[in-house]
Amino acid sequence: MAPTYAGDKIHARIAGLGIYVPDNILTSAELAGRLGVSEEWITSRVNIHERHIAVGQSTSDLGAAAAQRAMADAGISPSDVNLLIVATETPDRLVPSTACIIQDRLGLVNAAAFDLNAACSGFVYALTVGSQFIASGACQNVLVVGAEVLSPFADWSDEQTCILFGDGAGAAVLQPAGPESGILAWNLGADGSGKDILTILAGGSQMPITHQAIDEKLHLAKMNGQEVFIFAMRKVPAVTEQTLAAVGLSIENVDLFVPHQANSHIIEAITRRLGLAPEKVMMNLERYGNVAAASIPIALHEARETGRIKPGDIVVLVGFGAGLTWGAVVLRW
């Protein structure tokens, strides 16, 4: 069974948050026009009204801007950061990591830096990995970034998938906290037998980019939406309950549930299954689309900015996506 853990003596808390999204907005009305469908066709399917699309900016540009804001929010300087983890499925380059590019951009001279690819679960994975460096006492400031420029990997002629994606970044600074607050429990898991459910086939060592691969659009994201829905429904509620139970909590104790912003149908179905009141569920995908590893920090940041989280609240973050991967963290804010 995939690990659930709640034994850290030193908890990691989120000491700062920051987000960055490109200025350029693509509305569903405009996208509908390009695809030859109605705006309502898009919004009734996914409840996404607009998404930000990067123009001339890469994942590191978005991630660095979000990271800078998170550091300012936490009141730390670049030299304070001991570790930078960038969760992304759309790195600037295959080599080196986007984390190294951001490390250079921000002058994180004292930080180790690496990328982590767990797709839409990436931010929860990275937060968990970072928390373990805090728990061990090895690091005092871990910078966790979820950043994506998905737009170049969307098939803009496939109305089933391109309506979903957006570009953006969110970042969090982790610092040590007392035993009562911060990340109380986590769960990470994977099921690689679902590797073909959501994938970009070409561009890696298995299928290098060729003219033929491009002609067949194999360098773009392919998704089986129904399989993703089945996986999310089977996994997310169970993982949420399991992670809460690890610290003696149940769904009634949750003040805010922040799921990966995949699409509104998935989130609503999960919410119903968990028996959560809609006001306890953070949803903002109507303005950002599905931003993969960036969706949870963008939603969490908005929740904090709009007063939906107060100190002492139990907050649950749950990611799920390609891999297949999933992850949950239970935090006391």
Place this chain on the structure above:
Amino acid sequence: MSTIEKLREVILKMKKKNITAADLKPEARFLQDLSFDSQDQTEMLVLAEEAFGITVDFQEVKNMTNIAAAVEYIDKKMGK
């Protein structure tokens, strides 16, 4: 509790507008009578997995049209 009674509970938990237990007769068709789309049907079946302790093979339920067919499928999976 019979399979259909339990399935009714599952469907009512989905809180679909305007659906009451009385609507969930064996002959009620998902698409035409209950206004289910494919995601609603998938949601119902995943919830049924948990409620009945079964694993649904979604290839096998592609052409499932009404409540009676769902009950029959669930009973088969439960070895009834």
